[in-house]
Amino acid sequence: xxxxxxxxxxxxxxxxxxxxxxxxxxxxxxxxxxxxxxxETIHDRIRERMAELGLNPSSTSLKAGLSREAVRKLLGNxxxxxxxxxxxxxxxxxxxxxxxxxxxxxxxRPAKPELRSADVEMPLRHEMxxxxxxxxxxxxxxxxxxxxxxxxxxxxxxxxxxxINAKNIYSLYIEGESMVPQYHPGDLVFVHPDKPPRFGDxxxxxxxxxxxxxxxxxxxxxxxxxxxxxxIQKHNPSAEIDIPRETIAHMHKVLTPNEIYxx
Numbered sequence: 001x002x003x004x005x006x007x008x009x010x011x012x013x014x015x016x017x018x019x020x021x022x023x024x025x026x027x028x029x030x031x032x033x034x035x036x037x038x039x040e041t042i043h044d045r046i047r048e049r050m051a052e053l054g055l056n057p058s059s060t061s062l063k064a065g066l067s068r069e070a071v072r073k074l075l076g077n078x079x080x081x082x083x084x085x086x087x088x089x090x091x092x093x094x095x096x097x098x099x100x101x102x103x104x105x106x107x108x109r110p111a112k113p114e115l116r117s118a119d120v121e122m123p124l125r126h127e128m129x130x131x132x133x134x135x136x137x138x139x140x141x142x143x144x145x146x147x148x149x150x151x152x153x154x155x156x157x158x159x160x161x162x163x164i165n166a167k168n169i170y171s172l173y174i175e176g177e178s179m180v181p182q183y184h185p186g187d188l189v190f191v192h193p194d195k196p197p198r199f200g201d202x203x204x205x206x207x208x209x210x211x212x213x214x215x216x217x218x219x220x221x222x223x224x225x226x227x228x229x230x231x232i233q234k235h236n237p238s239a240e241i242d243i244p245r246e247t248i249a250h251m252h253k254v255l256t257p258n259e260i261y262x263x
Contacts, residue, residue, distance in 0.1 A: 040104050042082070043075050049094035054130075059155035062137050063173045063186045064093035068154060093186050128158040132190065138172040138204050138217040149206065149215045157188065162262035163255075168193050172204065172217065178234040179219055189219070190260055193252040197222050202254040205230065207247045215249060222251075 050060055057072040064071070066089060074080055082090060091098045099105060133153030149172075157171055174187040182202070183189065189204075197203045203222045206215045220232030220241060229242040230251065 041078065042101050043078055045101050045104055046071070046075065046090065046094065049096055053094065054157075055094075056155050059134055059173070060090070060093055062134070062154060062175075063188075064089035065137070065175050065185060068150070128161060130156050130158045132157050132159050132163075133170050134188075135170045135172060136217065137175040138189070138219040149217050160190070160260050162260060163190070166192060166194075172219075174219065178236050178239075180236045182235055183219065190255045191252045192255055192259075193250065195253045195255075197251060197253040199223065202256070203232065204252045204254055205232065205243055205248055206250040206252070207243060208249045218243075219254065 046060075050056065055063065057075060058068050061068050061071045064086075066086065070086070071090075074082060074086075087098050087101060091101055094101075134155040134157060135153060136149040153170075159169070163169055169190060169192055171188055171190050174183045174185055174189060177185060189202075191204050199222055201222050202219060204217050204219050206217050208215055218232070218241075220234055223231045223233050223240060225231065225245070228245060230245055230248060232241050232243065233239070234241060
């Protein structure tokens with residue numbers, strides 16, 4: 001194709017250079033190619049915190065003191081908003097604030113505590129298998145209350161290195177406040193069924209109040225026992241609870257931090 005162009009010029013027309021391509025530069029506004037992100041919802045932030053903490057919906061529910069299916073049902077319905085008490089419980093279980101769950105404002109998200117590194121060799125992640133079953137919740141209430149054990153694990157947590165060879169270890173989330181300040185709601189405890197408890201040890205007592213009834217678990221300090229009762233102590237308020245021995249299915253030792261970390 002010939003590059004010769006016939007240009008009709010007028011008095012004020014611009015001259016077109018010979019063989020100049022007929023092209024025009026286009027200017028795009030800065031950032032015009034960016035697609036705005038959809039705004040996050042409270043459901044997204046709950047999922048985010050669960051992932052950061054290594055929790056699943058069942059374990060989050062139990063840690064928050066809710067029914068086992070509560071979080072799964074909440075996350076399955078994007079139109080559902082948690083009520084005030086549920087929101088408070090979720091914020092506590094997910095180690096964040098109600099304001100952050102509702103708005104996503106990072107200014108309301110609690111800062112992580114500053115920790116000074118210890119001069120010790122930390123175990124590698126693969127050296128701490130995630131194989132300790134979470135079997136439910138143990139009540140920090142006075143014997144009866146919203147606590148339950150499940151026949152199957154609701155989750156698994158990582159095994160501390162000092163318990164690498166321990167058999168039959170399981171864990172529970174604390175519910176209620178009667179063991180504060182020793183144990184708070186949502187705390188995870190490791191239980192060793194094969195280690196005999198001594199007087200003064202924290203214990204989990206599994207009770208079955210009827211032949212058809214499910215196992216219920218409560219935590220307390222092992223004070224004494226006789227032919228009729230096992231007596232445990234609660235902290236908040238201070239009280240001694242007598243549990244009939246005929247209802248006790250198992251009494252298991254709760255490991256202390258010193259026993260868990262080998263101090």
